[in-house]
Structures are given as C-alpha cells and as structure tokens.
Amino acid sequence: MDNFFISFSYSPLNEILCKYKNIYAVVDSNVHSLYSSWIRSSFNNIYVFESNETAKSFESTQKIIQWLLENNADRSSLLVGVGGGITTDLCGFVASIYKRGITFGLIPTTLTAQIDASIGGKTGININGIKNAAGTFSKAEFIYINPHFLRTLPHREFLCGWAELIKTFIIGDKKYFLTASLLTDSVSNGEIEISLTESLNDCLKRAIEIKSGIVEKDRFENEGIRAYLNLGHTFGHAIEACCHFFSPQENICNHGEAVAAGILIAARFSLLKGLLPIDEYKAIKQVITESGLPSCSKIMKLCKVDSTKIFTEKLLHFIGNDKKCKEDFINFVFIIDLGKVITMPTSIAEIERYIHDLCYD
Ligand SMILES: NC(=O)c1ccc[n+]([C@@H]2O[C@H](COP(=O)([O-])OP(=O)(O)OC[C@H]3O[C@@H](n4cnc5c(N)ncnc54)[C@H](O)[C@@H]3O)[C@@H](O)[C@H]2O)c1
Incomplete structure (x- = not known):
C-alpha cells in the first residue's frame, strides 16, 4: 500500500502527527532556518544537524540516539x-535500530x-568514505511531500x-518523458521551482508511483527489477569518483549531474549496440x-585533465572497482x-x- 501523499497544505500532515503523543524531529539545519516557525509550531522535540555526506555517519547516529534516550523516546514514539x-537516509537508519525499531515518517x-x-525503504550511512556501507530496509509510516519546499x-x-526524474521516466513512462521534455525551458532558467506548475506536480506524482511500483516488485533487490533504477549510475558513480580524483578541492559535479552524464552514456551505448x-x-x-545538465565531455573539460585517455582510463x-562489478562483468x-x-x-x-x-x- 502507498505510504506517501502529496499536498500543498500542512493539514493532512497535522492529522497524522496528532495521532502520536511523543514526536521527535531530526531536521536539516538549512531547512530549520528557512522554515523555523512551521517547525517550531509542529514539533516539541527538535534535533538540528548540519547536513552533508559526512553527517551520514555512525557518529551522527550515536548522537541522535543519545538525544532520543535523554529525551525519553520509547517504542511508541514517532521519529x-x-x-x-541525507536527512531521510540517516533518520530512517536511526529509527530502524533505536530500541530495535520505532515508527518513522x-x-x-x-x-x-x-x-x-x-x-x-532504503536507509543508510557512510563508513570510511564508502557510501551507504551500512543500512537497512525499513519502510516509513508516511512520506509527506509538499512541493512548496x-x-x-x-x-x-x-x-x-x-536528472533522477528524467531517469525514472526513461525507465517507466514514455508519455511522462515527453511531458517532462516540454518543461526543459522553465527548468533551465530556474522558473519551474518558483512557479510549481500543475505539470511539475503531475511529474512528481508519476515519478514516485513508478519508483514505488518497482520497489514493490523487488523490495530487497532480489529479482533484478530494482536494478533498472541504476540507469546512468555505472558511469555516474565513476564520473563522480573521477571528479574527486582529478579536482578534489572543487565541486565540479554532484551526484545528479554525474547521473545525467551517465544516462547520456547509457543512451549512446544502447544506440551503438543497435538497441x-x-x-x-x-x-x-x-x-x-x-x-542544463552536463555531458561527460563537459565534466571532463571542467576537470582540466591533460588527455582524454587519462580520464577514460x-x-x-x-567502473571495474564498482561494488556491482563481478568478475569483470557489470549488469x-x-x-x-x-x-x-x-x-x-x-x-x-x-x-x-x-x-x-x-x-x-
Ligand atoms: N535511500 C535511497 O534510496 C536514496 C536514493 C537516492 C539518494 N539517496 C541519498 O540522498 C542523499 C542526497 O540527497 P539530497 O540531494 O537531497 O541531498 P541533501 O540532503 O544534502 O540536500 C541538499 C542540500 O539542500 C539543502 N536543502 C534541503 N532542502 C532544502 C530546501 N527546501 N530549501 C533549501 N535548501 C534545502 C540541504 O541543506 C543541502 O545543503 C545522498 O546521501 C544519497 O545517497 C538515497
């Protein structure tokens, strides 16, 4: 059954929250400063943390657990x-292990x-720089999606x-891929997140339906269908790693941009193989x-590597060191x-x- 709902209003969320006596909120510090009055009026117990990849750690997990213990959170509490x-991965992880698991939204x-x-339903933290090295499969009680954010x-x-939205439609819905393609102008000039059009809402809803439909069929990644969600990620992860390797001080590309370049490569590979x-x-x-998303050649130029051969090597x-690569083969x-x-x-x-x-x- 679907556990998510999309609304521009806080009322449906409030209806859920009022069912719980003890609610504990873990909040990203940027979101806290932008939405402080709503957050303070909605939650009594608030833990604010600075969100970045290093915060997805055992250290943060331990700090949040300590805070929950000090504030008497028990198995009937809601996190x-x-x-x-970063917040949803970390919060889900804490909830799935605190007192052997408490309800979370x-x-x-x-x-x-x-x-x-x-x-x-995937939660995770990073260990020794390895992304999502520890984590659990754990389903949220509710996911409240408000496009206003x-x-x-x-x-x-x-x-x-x-980039992830485009990926989802390439995997699961041609019609919505075409709907999304009509929005590229307002995406590239940054208007779309201000205007929040009906089409964007439809796209959000459809993308969530597609992902949850795939997950429903292969919750624990056993039958391979969930692997479809890795479209663009084989090269995407490798491109991200190259950027860190060649230009560690600069934020040349982040995950979504690398995935976009990876999708372009996957599309070209499919074309060259006649598929x-x-x-x-x-x-x-x-x-x-x-x-406004980059290709691999654009990212490579930003990395200022002397020769293309060095970059591709x-x-x-x-790619060969990817955890999904087995005996020199990748799915x-x-x-x-x-x-x-x-x-x-x-x-x-x-x-x-x-x-x-x-x-x-
Ligand atoms: N569990 C899964 O299935 C899954 C899938 C995809 C990604 N992930 C994880 O998600 C993480 C990346 O998520 P992300 O891109 O949301 O990163 P993020 O949580 O770091 O958020 C990005 C930035 O936006 C800021 N921010 C958040 N909401 C804001 C708002 N409404 N207004 C202004 N600023 C806001 C944050 O403070 C942060 O600086 C990675 O750790 C990745 O591994 C998990």
Whole structure:
C-alpha cells in the first residue's frame, strides 16, 4: 500500500502527527532556518544537524540516539526526518535500530528526496568514505511531500533531482518523458521551482508511483527489477569518483549531474549496440542538455585533465572497482525505448572498446 501523499497544505500532515503523543524531529539545519516557525509550531522535540555526506555517519547516529534516550523516546514514539536525502537516509537508519525499531515518517524537502531517497525503504550511512556501507530496509509510516519546499531549493540541487526524474521516466513512462521534455525551458532558467506548475506536480506524482511500483516488485533487490533504477549510475558513480580524483578541492559535479552524464552514456551505448532507435537517443540527449545538465565531455573539460585517455582510463578503473562489478562483468542498464530498459551482463573489456565513442559524443 502507498505510504506517501502529496499536498500543498500542512493539514493532512497535522492529522497524522496528532495521532502520536511523543514526536521527535531530526531536521536539516538549512531547512530549520528557512522554515523555523512551521517547525517550531509542529514539533516539541527538535534535533538540528548540519547536513552533508559526512553527517551520514555512525557518529551522527550515536548522537541522535543519545538525544532520543535523554529525551525519553520509547517504542511508541514517532521519529520524523525533515530535509533532503541525507536527512531521510540517516533518520530512517536511526529509527530502524533505536530500541530495535520505532515508527518513522519522512518530510523530504529536496526534489531528489521527494522522488527518490525517501521512496523505497532504503536507509543508510557512510563508513570510511564508502557510501551507504551500512543500512537497512525499513519502510516509513508516511512520506509527506509538499512541493512548496522546492521554492527555496538552490537551482543546482533542483537540477540534480530533475536528472533522477528524467531517469525514472526513461525507465517507466514514455508519455511522462515527453511531458517532462516540454518543461526543459522553465527548468533551465530556474522558473519551474518558483512557479510549481500543475505539470511539475503531475511529474512528481508519476515519478514516485513508478519508483514505488518497482520497489514493490523487488523490495530487497532480489529479482533484478530494482536494478533498472541504476540507469546512468555505472558511469555516474565513476564520473563522480573521477571528479574527486582529478579536482578534489572543487565541486565540479554532484551526484545528479554525474547521473545525467551517465544516462547520456547509457543512451549512446544502447544506440551503438543497435538497441535504441536514433530518434529516441536524440530526444534523451536534448532533454538532458537543454535542462542544463552536463555531458561527460563537459565534466571532463571542467576537470582540466591533460588527455582524454587519462580520464577514460580512470573511468574504467572506477567502473571495474564498482561494488556491482563481478568478475569483470557489470549488469549494465540499456535503454531499448523511451519507458523501457533492460539489464545485460556487460564486460569491462566491451565497455573499454566503446569508451571513447561513449564519453566524447
Ligand atoms: N535511500 C535511497 O534510496 C536514496 C536514493 C537516492 C539518494 N539517496 C541519498 O540522498 C542523499 C542526497 O540527497 P539530497 O540531494 O537531497 O541531498 P541533501 O540532503 O544534502 O540536500 C541538499 C542540500 O539542500 C539543502 N536543502 C534541503 N532542502 C532544502 C530546501 N527546501 N530549501 C533549501 N535548501 C534545502 C540541504 O541543506 C543541502 O545543503 C545522498 O546521501 C544519497 O545517497 C538515497
């Protein structure tokens, strides 16, 4: 059964919250300062933390657990996470282990968290720089999605979520891919998160339905369907790692931007292997680039690497070291039509043969 609801009003959320006697809210500090009066009027017990990848840790987990203990949270208490994907991942993780598990609800405030991180019951923290090295499968009691939160989101953060939204429609809905493609102008000039049009709301709702539908069929990633959600991520993760490697001090690309470049590569790979018709490939390329998301060659230029060979060698190195790569094969997600993807075991050797064509289109 669906555990999420989308509303511009706080009333349906208040109706849920009033069922609980003891509510504890873990809130991203940026969200806390932007929405302080609503947060203070909605929650009595508030834990504010500075959200960044290093905060998704055992240390933060322990601090939140200590705070819950000091404030007498028991098994009947409700824990609520208010913030982006870092908050929802961390809060879900704490709730799933505190006193062997307490009920939790999520109030995602970024586009990434609204359509992706809060949906699907995966929680996680990072250990020794390894993303989501520890985590649980644990379903939130409710996920309250209010598109109003997107109004204050920095544009670059909005774009990252937009990349995941496009990915979701490439996987699961051609019609909505075309609806989203009509919005690229207002996405690229930053109008969409201010105007919050009906079309954007429809897109949010549909993207959440698609993701939860996939998760419902393969909750624990056993049957492979959930792997479709990795579209763009094989190269995406490797591109992110290359940026950290070549330009560690600069924030050249964040996760959503790397995924967008990864989707372009997956689309091109599918085209070169004769799986995806050229018009569909062009449509994907157009939506991604016209929204203002980068390609791999653009990211490589920003990294200022002397030769393309050095960059692609490093990319291959990171793909080979990906936790999903087994005996030099990776279950690569190919696109066969808008709204349809398949996975195929693909050797690192084959990726190497195509790599120049894939990255420098
Ligand atoms: N569990 C899953 O299935 C899943 C899926 C995708 C991503 N994730 C995780 O999600 C995390 C990324 O999520 P994210 O992109 O939301 O990052 P995030 O939580 O860091 O939020 C991004 C930035 O936006 C700020 N922010 C949040 N809401 C805001 C608002 N309404 N207005 C202004 N600023 C706001 C935050 O303070 C932060 O600086 C990663 O750790 C990733 O691993 C998890």
